[in-house]
Amino acid sequence: MTTALTTLNSVNLGALGSLVKTIQDEPTKGDTTWKASTTWDGGFRTTTTIRDFTPYATDEPAGLGGDDSAPNPVEQLIGALGACLAIGYSANATVAGIQIDELRVDVEGELNLETFLGLSDGNAGYETLRATVHIKTDADEAAVTELHNKVVATSPVGHTLSRVVPLTIELA
């Protein structure tokens, strides 16, 4: 049974279990810090570096004054939500013994450009966000609904977006 569980959905349940035990024994181990560094490349082009991974580009569409060479920040922001939900589904499905055959998360959101462009003093950010989960699994509807509710209740990116995060932006 242990063997079957650790290979379900190709998820490494052993590592997750070790982390849970570590944090249960010493709760401060649950406190984590995450970092990203973005360098400006001219125009609206930037490069973001995270740990030792290959840096990736961000830009704006031509209509917004960019060179349209890469996704823009508000797209990458909601891409992070889709990835977070997919990972949450994979983790919680595996713990519940549910095999996922296919999974896709589509995210979209509405944003008014007036504040970004200096035409008003309102909200420059997303007005609304919607994520739609497409899952293919043999699990019954009740199990999938329970899985969904668990993912929504525990999503780091979902919680970040749906709450007020104390955000400090300062000049070095």
Added chain:
Amino acid sequence: MTTALTTLNSVNLGALGSLVKTIQDEPTKGDTTWKASTTWDGGFRTTTTIRDFTPYATDEPAGLGGDDSAPNPVEQLIGALGACLAIGYSANATVAGIQIDELRVDVEGELNLETFLGLSDGNAGYETLRATVHIKTDADEAAVTELHNKVVATSPVGHTLSRVVPLTIELA
């Protein structure tokens, strides 16, 4: 003077100006919709597609049960903030006639893993976020401070993170 302005910081001010005029003439043109789609690849590996750009990967570190093959969602989330602030700096500096020689934005944030791991019912998202802007420019301190304040007041990703966004997550 127009020529000098449109080449400052390699920013296409003409495109931004056209967009501003379009929205002033017809405010509903400021309403935009942005999309991202994430496909699960097994384990905690996912691929996110935005418009026609090359899809990019997300994963989790080994300690969190992933294969550590790419940044994770909470890192990509704050990377989007850094990119957004850098673009905001570039746009607003150019409008103000300020030449940017170098610009880097570092973002970091604290997040407690207990909720994500199902050990508590609290906040799974970031507790705090800090962005630090490193700019090299000949502009005087007052001009840079004014620029900074304008960027903070108009950042789409900054506003999204520091406000409650109505977020719907549903099964297809």
